[in-house]
Amino acid sequence: MQDNNTVQIASDYKVFDQCKTSDEIKVPEYLQDTYWWAYLHPTSVQIFERQWLVNLILWGNFARLRDAALDELGETIEGNNLQVACVYGDFSQQVSNRLKSDSELHIVDIAPVQLENVQRKLPGQDNIHIHQQDSTALHFEDEQFDNVIVFFLLHEQPETVRAKTVAEAMRVVKPGGKVVFLDYHKPHPANPFRYIMVPILTILEPFAMGVWNKEIIDWVPAGLRPKKMTKETLFGGLYQKVIMTR
């Protein structure tokens, strides 16, 4: 049975919660213009939904980065958890494998094709809820989640959008809860990827240098500053894991 807040996205998929209809939620211009080939076109899922390919894009580090994020939440993930944006590969399945049966995972994304894809990857799990929402204007209450994960989303957003995403992640996490950011970072001068990645990111991911040149904490608004923050870099500084405890 459907209520007014849910929509059937395709006959063979479960229902996902939609706080607004898809007509009201607009795919942002930056996503349409820059990343249509990666996330919006129906064939993008057919092309990119391969573990080996997402691993290659991260220079063989996918599992290491995924586990670095998930280990922050524990071997068993408890409470109310939010994943901001879908991720190709087995990221969400691994979250769900660790999820305690009486705990919840909410996954938001703005692109219907991505929501359908993640729904396919996580069939029949009643404690997983999939929502069409914009990371810059989440429809959740303040302080609702024990953990929020933002995995390789910030570098794909223009700076003003990125700042709103960071603020929203901090807004919806409970006091004492964690926001886990994994993303690109400016590598150490001796790391060859510091030079290899510049043309790749500049051409394919034009907003990515923004996360090389500023700290994620710089996008947290004054009223939502974390009580505690840790930052670790990986793979010679090409990647960063930043944990903010509200």
Ligand SMILES: C[S@@+](CC[C@H](N)C(=O)[O-])C[C@H]1O[C@@H](n2cnc3c(N)ncnc32)[C@H](O)[C@@H]1O
């Ligand atoms: C998490 S990021 C990149 C993840 C990683 N590169 C991968 O391998 O999938 C990609 C996702 O972010 C989503 N996204 C981008 N901007 C968004 C926004 N403003 N709100 C919600 N989702 C967004 C895209 O639709 C896409 O599914």
